[in-house]
Amino acid sequence: MSIAEKMAANQKQVAISEFFEKNKHFLGFDTLNRALITAVKEAVDNALDACEEARILPDIVVKITKLDNSKDILQLEVEDNGPGIPRASIQKVFGQLLFGSRFHAIRQSRGQQGIGITGVVMYSQLTTGDPTHVESKIAKEATAVSVDIGLDTRKNKAIKSNQDRIDWGEKVHGLKIKTKLKAKYQRGRQSVWQYLRMTSIVNPHADILFIDPDGEKHHWQRVTERLPGRVEAIKPHPNGIELGQLQRLCSESSESRMTTFLRRTFSGVSQRAAKELCEVSELEEKLKPKSLSAQQVRSLLEAFQGERLLKGKAVKLLNPPTSCLSPIEELLIKKGLSKTIDSKFVTTMTRAPNVTQGNPFQVEVGLIFGEGMAADKPVEILRFANRVPLMYQQGGCLLTKAVESVDWRQYGLDQPGGRGVPKGPAAILVHLASTNVQFTSEAKEALSDNETVMEEARKAMLEMGRGLRKHLEKQKKMSKTIEKFELINDIIPAIAKKSASLLDLPVPDLAASITKIMSAVIAETTTTWNKETKQTDVHIILYNYTSRARSYTMLVNWPERQGATMVGNDLGGRKEAMGVWAWKLETLQPGSQTVIAYSLDGLEKGDWNETDVFYRGSQEVIGATKMDEKLLEEIRRQEEALNAPPPEEGEDSPDDEEEEDPVEDAAEPEPTAPAGDTKQTTLFGGDY
């Protein structure tokens, strides 16, 4: 089976077309502007999801054309290079509501509830009476299918017309949708442009071209060839199960023993836990799940939720695996932000995965700061859930509240009263990746409150804030250093020259007075992208402008974790820790200088714009920071933790299991501490 066919085979259907017609306001079609954004969103989300599953780098073109000015009729065209949809499935994908492969699987995905593209077809039909034109080509067929899809909203069925096969020339696979709808194109914070811009930030692997109704082209280019990590579907975790779902799982189960059922159906349940769950819910291990009474299911649920205790304690469950999550990751967030907003300083952080109510989740934040943004306006908050931009209801959203909960004044942003959205030339990105994103309403625009998620987001913000503060402090120091250099390179020589000429005397030698003036050791660092070598060149000059000889060990941070390699490092030195390199320098005589130079290979332009320089030594170095040995120790510890083999889940060997349960696994590991408790610290305030 081709990927496209496999995906199509997963589809199940729900018949509620009529529901939509009456409730289109829930589904994002309540205003003319919003209807357009929603339509674009459904089409683009589908394209991105399909490409991701098929491991294709997406090229997406969105075009909006004005058809009839006075009636607000627009034409929307969305074209992708995804796997396409087999002919037989087109009808289902576009013609039935709540038809989606992702609705039933537990993993992170964009269109989580699958109301999807059918809603667009329906809205188009309701407002213009016309069907939606679809063209689809799958790789193994020579031609593309071309068909018009309309809807019978009563029967929840698609009506096909004008079906044909057409030649697509070079293009091997993809999907093209052309639909007419009553809608309005607007600009600003809530617009198709903003939606696509935000989408491109969190999908740095996508190339998105947008042609607006005025014919203007907006192009967000791909900045990485790396597709988001493959996400695995996971089994539900007992903590996140509801009664109806449990009932269904029991009644649909063909397992013959409760313990096997528990271990195979759920994640986080070990052999021992399965036995204990049976014990506390007073179910015999041999019971067939199918035969459970309603009362028994309820008991089991109580055991799941820790309401039934064994020796005074709830049954210990392992955390669900987090392989079902696909964070964007720090470097890519940085790239995404940098390509969209032209500012130099970006700090990002991806928190370790955590779990709330049996659902794995992960918070990521990014902060971009600097010129190019208004200094006196509230910062732009870019909210995302599973890589989907959230554009409405900012105030009521958990992610906004997390931003507001931080006192940004201590990190260098304005914030009247220390509360609310801070002001300043910055944008803050918050991304929640989760298998089960909880929204405040069907409109899916704001995340509902959750203490665990809030705490994660807040911690990430604080880390971000520290990064910003460090950056600002560094900038201040840098400007002082620059001043000193202007002083000794320009002003003092000018004073010497002018005074000599006024007095008609020879220009005096300056070296001694310059040493007196500086009376400091200064490090000057440049980090620049070398177009020719495709490497990032780092150049550090250390000047000793003091009257005594000095000796130092100099250290730098470098993106080792991101896969960079250090080349042309003639001074050698040694690795101090992950991402930290050190050089013990020879004694630096008064008035002399040393140069450290190296290049970083394996990075792209813009990946690494700033190098932090540290020193060990008694005299302060202007332009570098004294090494905090404790922090270095912390980094080493983290590195060790990262390199240690991951603890096994202690479950899941479904293929070789017999009816009879093996003896209790002696080597069953203790459940690992929840990942969220690990103290995430970075030497550089999350600044990677």
Add this chain to the structure above:
Amino acid sequence: MAERKSIEETKVALHDVVREMYDRIVKGEPPTMTLPVRTKNNIGFDPKLGVYKYGKKRTIRDATSLGSAKQLLRALHVIEFIESMIDDGKSSTLREMYYISEGWGLGKFQSQNESNNLAEDLEIVTRCLREDFKLRPEEDGARMIGNLTLRERNRRGEWMRINARDDVGDSGYGVPYNVEEEKIEFLEHDINFIMAIETGGMFDRLVENGFDEDFNCALLHLKGQPARSTRRIMKRMSEEWDLPVVVFLDGDPWSFRIFASIAYGAIKTAHISEYLATPTSTYLGITADDILAYDLPSDDLSKKDIEALNAELSDPRFADGWWQEQINMMLEIGKKAEQQSLAKYGLDFVTETYLPEKLQQLGL
């Protein structure tokens, strides 16, 4: 009285400033410029001159910070510029110098204030006057009415004889920026005293009421904080004709400061106090007493007013008992009054009642 410097002396004095910087570099030290501290903490009464002068405190501006180093460089450019003007027999305004500095590269001025301050710095360090440097202020001179005759050399170099009552209109004789002997000579007068007035409205009132003729005096409009030439001409008239000066100002902390700068010397120009200040001048009003005695319409003191009064209490120029009493009284009643509040009792009240009473108290 200050001695005027010759062209040669001026050049030598300027070269000394350059020399200080040069020698420091040769010694392997950062270049410096040594200046007196210009705050109220460093002014002291000079009994010989009868005015307040800078004390011994010195500040050394050295080139260890970018700001000071640029100041030194600018000073060198200004010195070069002054020398060239002296050699070419030209002069320029401070504002012109500010624009000329555009061509000085790293030594250019960022604001006009900087260039004004630097000119003052050089005056202080060299003990020259900016007239010696061929630099002119922009500031507006005062105007004057009264039966006195002087001669002024006009721009064609001819001496003009002017009577400041008969040869002028209602706006009076305009005092030029340079009132030195090469420009103005005093000839004769028939007045008993000089009255300096803060506001234009009051000056015009006294002129309209013919106060100068009724009381045989010269009226001088200060225009707020008086310009250097205004203070200088008062000083010269008072000294050369031996006339008392009475000062008629608003009744607020800022007027007290104006008086101090006229009588004792301003903090900013304490290096030339003996040249600008008139120690024999008297504060006529409006005093804190007057506000009470005449029941004048008044305003509450603002926060800034109160700060200024408190600062004056520790200012050596206001150390004498009378001033301490006046300042404390004003702080107590918390009020200030304008000169023109006297109009409460009619337009002629000031000339028929208030001033005669006050002058009588002063024995004039």
